[in-house]
Amino acid sequence: MEQNFNEYFVYKEGELYCENVKMETIAQKYKTPVYVYSKRAILNRINEYKEAFSSYDTLICYAVKANSNLSILKIMAENDIGCDIVSGGELYKAKKAGIPSNKIVYAGVGKTDFEIEYAIRENILSFNVESEIELDVIDEIAGKLNKKARVSIRVNPDVNPKTHPYISTGLRESKFGIDIDDATYVYEKASKLKNLEVIGIHCHIGSQIMEISPYIEAVEKTVQLIEKLKDRGIKLRYFDIGGGLGIKYRPEDKPPSIKEFADAVIPLVKRTGLKLIIEPGRSMIGEAGVLLTQVIFTKDKKSKHFIIVDSGMNDLLRPAIYNAYHHILPIQKKEEKVVADVVGPICETGDFFALDREIDNVKRGDYLAVMSCGAYGSSMSSNYNVRPRAMEIMVDNNRCYVIRERETYDYLIQLENF
């Protein structure tokens, strides 16, 4: 048995497949760079989440920022998954994809008046409010619209999720949420605002969390607060514990399973009797996608060997900003290995996918698959260096569908004026 990175991207006789489609066929037919997603992988994760939380009343709200492609959001909608949004644009796409408003929660420290009004008009389930002033503004806008806005308060439990500092969001010094010690006062204030209905509590401590213990700590702290609020007559309906579960980026990574996560938090949440909301992003979609790219050139400089590919930090930003590791596989296995930097064509030294990596000795024209790119890949992509964004393809068993066309040069200048 050949050792595969996961069960959706597998080698058969040295050739990499996504489900039952040969990656080489995709590369030749659609050209590169191209994001390739396995529909089966997405459906399996959805079902794992549903099953793990089936013993408790839970609303699963997929975090749209992980990957906002309409076809992916539609898969969520068809499977009764809600959405966690962080902008008006995400609300627009979620609605277009058919996500019902009563399954949409809205977080973010900087919601504009325009976005707040849009979300109130759409009648979303809840604003996850991140500051006292935001409460006042939502109350005021709801009043003007003659509506009531449902709100939850995002508390910051001061827990270290032991992940990259840029994606740690639950520490006291982070910009997110309201300090858990100040929360009682803020809840009392919110419950007096007449255009608001205070329905829940929210916390989200970070992303790519590889241990269960920070979740337990955060949920336990928040449960204490819920009990304190209850004593003061503030009754809530929803307990939203956010997202953040880690995924496999390195072959040796062992992220907690969804079941372990569920089994750890459900008993704690049960004590409150509140309906549970979870907001998985990366763990829903991350391992379902790869970035397929072609080797343009190889190049040797003194002791360094470079593999230069046709995709760069504009397509996949994570290595450049988080120094993130992505495993890279050849789509046709080679006999020989080299140690190389895999770099993009962009005029920045930060434009790399791997440094000093042992990898198959690929040459000009060969293809590479950058693994675990389903989340925070295409959604963080840009047109830097005036590069059209990559195409996106969904594989379903032995078929594939274009779910986003490759951008053209004409598309890139459409909004610009002389």
Ligand SMILES: *Cc1c(COP(=O)(O)O)cnc(C)c1O
């Ligand atoms: C980003 C984000 C998530 C999703 O995080 P993942 O690590 O992708 O699961 C969930 N909730 C909020 C509020 C977020 O900002």
